[in-house]
Amino acid sequence: MRLPRRSLLAAAALAAPFASSAQGTDPRLSERAVGNPKAPVTVMEFYSLTCSHCAAFSRDTFPEVKQRLIDPGIVRMVFRDFPLDQIALAAAAVARSLPAERYEAFTKTLLASQDRWAFTRGDPIVELGKMAALAGMPKAQFEQAVNDEALKRAILADRMAAEREFNIQATPSFSFQGGGKVVNQSGNMSFDRFQQLVQQVKPA
Template sequence: MSLTRRTLMLAPAALAPLAAAAQEARAPIGLGERAAGPESAPVTVIEYFSLTCSHCATFHRDTWPQVKKELVEAGKMRMVWRDFPLDQLALAAAQVARALPAERYEGFIGALLASQDRWAFARGADNVAEIARIAALAGLSRAQVDAAIADEGLRRAILEGRLKAEQEHKVASTPTFVFGTRTVPGSMPFDRFAQLVGEASGA
């Protein structure tokens, strides 16, 4: 099945009914925090990302491995990932990612970001079939993929999270990072990222 990549035009007024519905419904099990690093780390960095964002893919490919090794695994920071889908396809992919156990989440989003050309941007691609092939490696069946995409509660909750990001952190593009109380948009090299972590920690 091919999904539209039509941009999600989500003004606060348009999202309000979805947010209310998400609050009334029981929170989907897959919407718990997805993160890497100890909760006791001195700095928590939030990354708002879209799985169809090429700049997010660049950060994950070029910067994240060094961030993970030198900052996260060293106990200097905790990374928290939050969905900010830019289009319908990114929303569907985020729903599938959220259907995975937390310990498989990072690897799956990494695989999706690394293979955008195949599942997101290839002309005439069966988007869901391509996502399902990657999800199968993480242990999800095609039926589970289809069920995740059809989960209206999960969809609404992700959209509610996007609205909250716009309201609380003024997120307008991806990737956007929140270093403590400082919001910084755009992909960046490791040195700049590490500098911002240091400033957030007061070092």
Template sequence: MTTPRRSLLLAAPAAALMPAALRAQGTDPRLGERSAGRPDAPVTVIEYFSLTCSHCAAFHNGTWPEVKSKLVETGKVRMVWRDFPLDQVALAAAVVARALPAERYEGFISALFTSQDRWAFSRGADHVAEIAKVAALAGMSRAQVDAALADQTLQRGILEIRMKGQQEHNVASTPTFVFNGRPQAGAVSYERFAELAGVSGG
């Protein structure tokens, strides 16, 4: 099944119409926080990202490994990922990522960013089939992928995360990083990331 790449720019506000019970992310562990780093790290950085965003892929493939090794694993920064899908293909990928156990989340989105050209942009590609191939490496069967994609509650929850990003941090593009409450749009270098986080680059 080829997932349409229709823009979601008008879809997120509609999430405000959903019942409060569906908007309560705390009731569904799949919609819980996805993060890396110590909970008591002195600095928390939030990244709003879309899995079909080439700038997000550039950050994750080029900058994130250094951020992770020098800032996150040393206890200086905690990284929090929040979904901001830009189209239906990104939403499908985010749904599958959220359906995985939390401990497999980072590895899966990293694999998607590494292979983004193959599954997100190939003309005539079966986007779901390509996403499912990556999910299989994370231990997810095609039946589980299809079940996740059919879960409207999970889709609505992801769109709710996106809407909150727009409301709370004025997110309008990806990636957008929030450094201690201060939004910064666009991919950044490791040096700029450390500077904005206010920590020693190591």
């Protein structure tokens, strides 16, 4: 059962003091990204694994972004966890407990199959465990991840920092950065709009 957003924010506030120390020592909290680190444009995506609009962006727009902007070295995409509920928080903890190179594929799979695990009539955590097993995560590791309160506090603290720094009000939200310019945009968008925003910050 999902907790009200207010409850998750309260938990994030409690988590704030733990953020910097955890991120400095836990490799699971290192940056998750795809694309050339030297790409002229960096795009941060703030998303929740239980957000249907995030799933739509992942399904309808991201494949073209990857093919036309990331793979050619124009954009580096950085994924920032912004869980909207406890199920999304547990899923983010599981995703970050996989090897970093499996993070993108696993999260894209979760977004594409929300009806199978996040919105199931059964227990979402049980269904999430099945998805994790398909990704090669042993049951013991899965249980450790979903019960790792320190990891979840750190994820929530990062979410809280993103709210302060980027004024995130909805998911998905994006921060386009390049050439000293920053453009922030909320909501799902088409590839054409995404490309327009990339061009706005891309160095000449």
